[in-house]
Amino acid sequence: MSRPFADAAARLVKIGQRFDDRGWVLGTSGNFSTVVSDRPLRLAITASSVHKGELRAAHILQVDEAGRVIGRATRVPSAETLLHVEIVKRRGAGAVLHTHSVWGTILSGAGAHQNGIAIEGFEMLKGLGGVRTHEHREWIPIVDNDQDMTRLARAVGETLESEPTAHAFLLRRHGLYTWGATLADAERHVEILEFLFETIGRSATFGARTTEAHHGALENP
Numbered sequence: 001m002s003r004p005f006a007d008a009a010a011r012l013v014k015i016g017q018r019f020d021d022r023g024w025v026l027g028t029s030g031n032f033s034t035v036v037s038d039r040p041l042r043l044a045i046t047a048s049s050v051h052k053g054e055l056r057a058a059h060i061l062q063v064d065e066a067g068r069v070i071g072r073a074t075r076v077p078s079a080e081t082l083l084h085v086e087i088v089k090r091r092g093a094g095a096v097l098h099t100h101s102v103w104g105t106i107l108s109g110a111g112a113h114q115n116g117i118a119i120e121g122f123e124m125l126k127g128l129g130g131v132r133t134h135e136h137r138e139w140i141p142i143v144d145n146d147q148d149m150t151r152l153a154r155a156v157g158e159t160l161e162s163e164p165t166a167h168a169f170l171l172r173r174h175g176l177y178t179w180g181a182t183l184a185d186a187e188r189h190v191e192i193l194e195f196l197f198e199t200i201g202r203s204a205t206f207g208a209r210t211t212e213a214h215h216g217a218l219e220n221p
């Protein structure tokens with residue numbers, strides 16, 4: 001096991017424990033990856049069907065750009081490996097994190113015809129890469145869920161192309177994908193976005209009519 005891969009595996013294990021503590025990856029949901037080599041492209045990624053709160057280094061696999069396991073394949077990589085590869089290639093990301101939180105799932109399914117959610121006016125938006133003011137309007141596209149991963153990866157690629165400034169997207173009634181230049185950036189994006197999803201969701205639940213809640217409400221672009 002190379003040093004970069006071992007370090008990446010240790011960090012992904014830690015993220016699994018943290019996200020499980022927050023209830024963002026219940027069951028065996030969610031998956032995480034980080035780039036360990038650019039050329040050739042190699043990702044450290046969580047294995048399929050592993051509880052993220054009980055991750056071990058042995059549950060982290062190394063895959064190539066086609067999602068094939070490098071070395072001895074003791075486990076199957078995440079079913080969503082191709083989505084990770086797609087995001088890394090399109091965005092030049094160094095890490096990709098995927099969660100299945102309650103609030104992310106609710107917002108991703110609210111309104112069958114919504115193709116995204118707008119979040120605007122919150123101080124926490126400044127935690128997203130390159131955002132300098134709470135007046136930023138973040139548009140988070142919603143991509144229809146699909147069990148055909150090749151087709152879904154294509155749909156994700158098209159969305160990333162049409163929404164070049166997006167920091168994340170939601171899969172409908174499924175969960176959040178976000179990324180960053182580094183694993184720390186991607187982890188911060190998950191925290192920021194999960195915070196915002198819960199804030200918006202709770203505000204709507206309580207019928208809050210504050211300006212911020214209104215700005216954060218579901219709307220078309």
Ligand SMILES: [Zn+2]
Nearest residue numbers: 030098174175
């Ligand atoms: Zn998922």
